[in-house]
Amino acid sequence: MNALLIGAVLISFSSVMVVLAGLPPEVTGFYRLTGGGMAMLLVLARAGKLKLFTPNTIKWGCVAAVFFAGDFVFWHRSIAFVGPGLSTMLGNFQVIPLAVVSALFFKERMPARMYAAILLALGGLYLMVGVSWSGFSADYRLGVSYGLVTACFYALYMLSLKYALSKDRVDALVLASAAALVSGLILGGLALAEGQSFVIPTLKSLAAISALAFICHAVGWFLVTRGIQTVRGALVGLLLLLQPTLSFLWDILFFGKPVNPVELSGVGLALIGIYIGSYTKRKKRTQ
Structure with missing residues (x-):
């Protein structure tokens, strides 16, 4: 449980480090995923x-990487327009497209709680951004849209990992590191195509991007992956909600994000929906 808790807290600082790094979106993703993937390789080498x-693992890593890269492209742009807190909350709405795609394409039955979770999450989304939609600037609306697209790519990334892990029994950390490295290459290629600069201008940017790659991504996800194996399902979902919750809190504390009671109630409602939607009972281990 301690590993999962610490990992969720570390990951919650990811969006803060993206803001502090002040680098172009694809460049930020390139440094984060390439650096984090290399750190994972070192862990795997020591083990x-x-x-x-294997070729099969690399194949699935490439499939997941396409969706992972899309996740970062839109999430980083969402951060630029709406801030680290709301963008992270919107990205965690992945439980909705995850459930819909699983039901439509993988013929998984949606339990009654999932319908309740979707209604709660959508209700929270309306309170967060729908009530004041007409008063938002065009950039802010675009940032909200980017955040919701992020959720779709994140859901597809999670589905690709789930399918690979269940179908071909690949190692989770090996698959995650392959996906991170290939995603980093994709984002690096996009950055070059768009003429983005890879120069890290200040020590502050260097410190932020280093923390993002090695602490938030590599250490954070390693601890989460390790912690999930020893914590019961309900508690896993609850602890992982710390990530979007703390990201929203850091946005208020560090960047002075203005909030009102309606938006806060929407955040609370959305978190309840996300928790219900992401909770799955852990099957009893069999010999």
Whole structure:
């Protein structure tokens, strides 16, 4: 439980570090995923697991990387327009497209709680951004849209990992590191195509991007992956909600994000919906 808790807290600082780095969107993703992926490789090398990088694992890593790269492209743009707190909250709405795609394409039955979760999450979304939609600037509306597109890409990324892990029994950390490295290459290519500069201008930017890659991404996700294996399902969902909750709090504390009671009630309602939607009972282990 301690590993999962610490990992969720570390990951919650990701959007803060993106803002502090002050780099172009694709460049930020390139440094984060390439650096984080290399750190994961070192962990795997020390554990003697590099041999698990089979052609099949790399294939699924590439599939997941396409969606992971899309997730970062739109999330970083959402951060620029609406701030780290709301953009992270919107990205966590992935439980809705995740459930819909699973039901339509993988023929998974949607339990009654999932319908309730979707209604709660959508109600929270309306209170967060729908009530004041007409008063938002065009850039802010675009940032909200980018955040919701992020949720769709994040859901597709999670589905690709889920399918690979269940179908081909690949190692989770090996698959995650392959996806991170390939995603980094995709984002680096996009940055070059758009003429974005890879120069890190200040020590502040260097410190932020280093923390983002090695602490928030590599250490944070390693601890979450490790912690999930020992914590019961309901508690996993509850602890992982710390990530969007703390990101929203950091936005208020560090960047002075203005909030009102309606928006805060929407955040609370959305978090309840996300929790219900992401909770799955852990199956009993069999010999």
